[in-house]
Amino acid sequence: MKNLVEVRDLKVEARTDSGRRVEIIKGVSLDIAPGEILALIGESGSGKTTIALTLLGHARTGCRISGGTILVDGKDMAKLGERELASVRGTEVAYVPQSAAAAFNPAIRIIDQVIEVTKIHGLMSPAEARSKAIDLFRALSLPDPEHIGERYPHQVSGGQLQRLAAAMAMIGDPKLIIFDEPTTALDVTTQIEVLKAFKSVMKAGRIAGVYVSHDLAVVAQIADRIMVLRGGEIQETGSTDDILHRAAHPYTRELLAAFEPKPRDDAAVAEKKRAPLLEINNVIAGYGPMQADGLPLVRAVSGVSLSVEKGRNLGIIGESGCGKSTLARAIAGILPISAGTMTLDGRELAPSSRRRTRDQVRELQIVFQYADTALNPAKSIEDILGRPLTFYRGMKGKARDARIAELLDMVHLPKALRHRRPAELSGGQKQRVNFARALAAEPKLILCDEITSALDTVVAAAIIDLLKELQRELSLSYVFISHDLSVVEAICDRIVVMYGGKKVEELTPAQAKAPMHPYSSLLFSSVPKLDPTWLDNLKLDPEQVRAYSHA
Incomplete structure (x- = not known):
């Protein structure tokens, strides 16, 4: 069978801060047959996204394709001019980004954006394009396929928007689609629906794919073959099985070993009860105008109570929109609570961080999910880490510089990064800077809001090990919000399950194997396994899915 994609001796160069050029992709070769899905996996900076983008004839700012051939259906993407590339993109090769929200214009209806490529390339009439879009919405298991396109991007859920981004890529009948970590930001129940939809449409249309991911369990469900990358070089290629x-390669085995972080010692979890560090009682928080009863119009968190003991960790899980991130923002004082009480180390916390003492703000830090929006793009890493050192500790000069070096070392980043800006770092590196900034305050409690979702498995496992190490040394406590249940089970002593703004169950990691609440059961059974047959064989209770899935 003739290959659809043939890449030979691909080389990509990047320009360093000093202007020197370094090779970041070092002679990569690969083939993809028609209808085949190849997964590219590896740690942050391994080159997987860079390689995938070259199939579109694209190199990111500061990079250039310096050698090799990139044949897609007989066309060398490295040699095509911009006009020729524009005619190929969207019709022969398409792209589905990690963040669907960034792919859509918030001011234009979804249907108009999905069919735009058909207008640009004159592929079909507007009526035919709309009909085809609705067929794709139906094939991708989107609700109300006839009318969902009339909405604006903010009026659909994250999982729906991700499938709509796939519809946008597929409407031009491409032969190859690049999926760049398209399910990373989705909760597990939504991820299942999106993966099933992607897989069925790709198979039905015999569309080839390149699936970029650091999640081996996701890759196992959708890929025919896997290519393992590190440092811009292929370590191993083979069938998914x-x-x-x-x-065969030690690095591949390292990735597999890091897939499930080492669980906490049950003996440590079973230690005698300790004094509470954080207590919240009957907290209500939300958005919109206040009603006559003094409560917000939208109650994202409704009557939640929980406790975190000193030196212990609490995990909060649940699907997108369940209120877990709103709860974290309320605890941090970013979103003032409307009712209830909160205490930290025996002292009452004011609803707003502005009304808390400097020590209370220092002792309770939050690390956000999206490092891109949490870090000031105009500041160097040195300035970002130095600010809390000066603000909370009054550090200056050599003492401040030495502490910045220590913080970078603590989160496994080279000291040379201190002079760079966030845009010059990978997603994983930015998130580690985000965490280092919280550590700079020397807190007692850190609220971790999906902090490993943007990290590859090896780095995520290293971060989890780091959190445990820091906890032992500094007596830290964590509130760990995540949709990665293996991460929560690995680091948390107790797990709170949230649904619809309420706490529906609280249990230990051991009890998670047999939860009592039906929603908890659905959530835990939706976690992908390192088994290529897992998704095809998955049988969820239809009543549960109807009752609880908001995909």
Whole structure:
């Protein structure tokens, strides 16, 4: 069978801060057959997204394709001019980004954006394009396919928007689609629906794909073959089954070993009860105008109570929109609570961080999910880490510089990064800077809002190990919000399950194997396994899915 994609000796160069050029992709070769899905996996900076983008004839700012051939259906993407590339993109090769929200214009209706490529390339009449879009919405299991396109992007859920981004990529009948970590930001129940939809449409249309991901369990469900990358070089390539069960390269085995972080010692979890560090009682928080009863119009958190003991960790899980991130923002004082009480180390916390003492603000830090929006793009990493050192500790000069070096080392980042700006770092590096900034305050409690969702498995496992190490050394406590249940089980002593703004169950990691509440059961059973047959064989209770899925 003739290959659809043939890449030979691909080389990509990047320009360093000093203007020197370094090779970041070092002679990569690969083939993709028609209808085949190849997964590219590896740690942050391994080159997987860079390689995928070259199939569109694109290199990111500061980079250039310096050698090799990139044949897609016989066309060398490295040699095509901009006009030729524009005619190929969207019709022969398409792209589905990690953040669907960034792919859509918030001011234009979804249907008009989905069919735009058909207008640009004159592929079909507007009526035919709309009909085809509705067929794709139906094939991708989107609700109300006839009318969902009339909405604006903010009027649909994250999982729906991700599938709509796929519809936008597929409407031009491409032969190849690049999926760049398209389910990373989705909760597990939504991820299941999106993966099933992607897989069925790709198979039905015999569309080839390149699936970029650091999540091996997701890759196992959708890929025919896996290519393992590190430092811009191929470490190993094989069928999905061979890579998962008969990996030959030590680095591949390291990735597999890091898939499930080492669980906490049950003996440590079972220690006698400690004094509470954080207590919240009957907290209500939300958005919109206040009603006559003094409560907000939208109650994202409704009557939640929980406790975090000193030196212990609490996990909060639930699907998108369940209120877990709103709860974290309320605890941090970013979103003032409307009712209830909160205490930290025996002292009452004011609803707003502005009314809390400087020590209270220092002792309770939050690390946000999206480092891109949490870090000031105009400041260097040195300035970002130095500010809390000066603000909370009055550090200046050599003492401040030495502490910045220590913080970078604590989160496994090279000291040379201190002079760079966030845009010059990978997603994983930015999130580690985000965490280092929280550590700079020397807090007692850190609220971690999906802090490992943007990290590859090896780095995420290293971060979890780091959190445990810091906890032992500094007596830290964590509130860990995540949709990665293996991460929560690995680091948390107790797990709170939230649904619809309420706490529906609280349990230990051991009890998570047999939860009592039906929603908890749905959530835990929706976690992908390192088994290529898992998604196809998954049988969820239809009543549960109807009752609880908001995909």
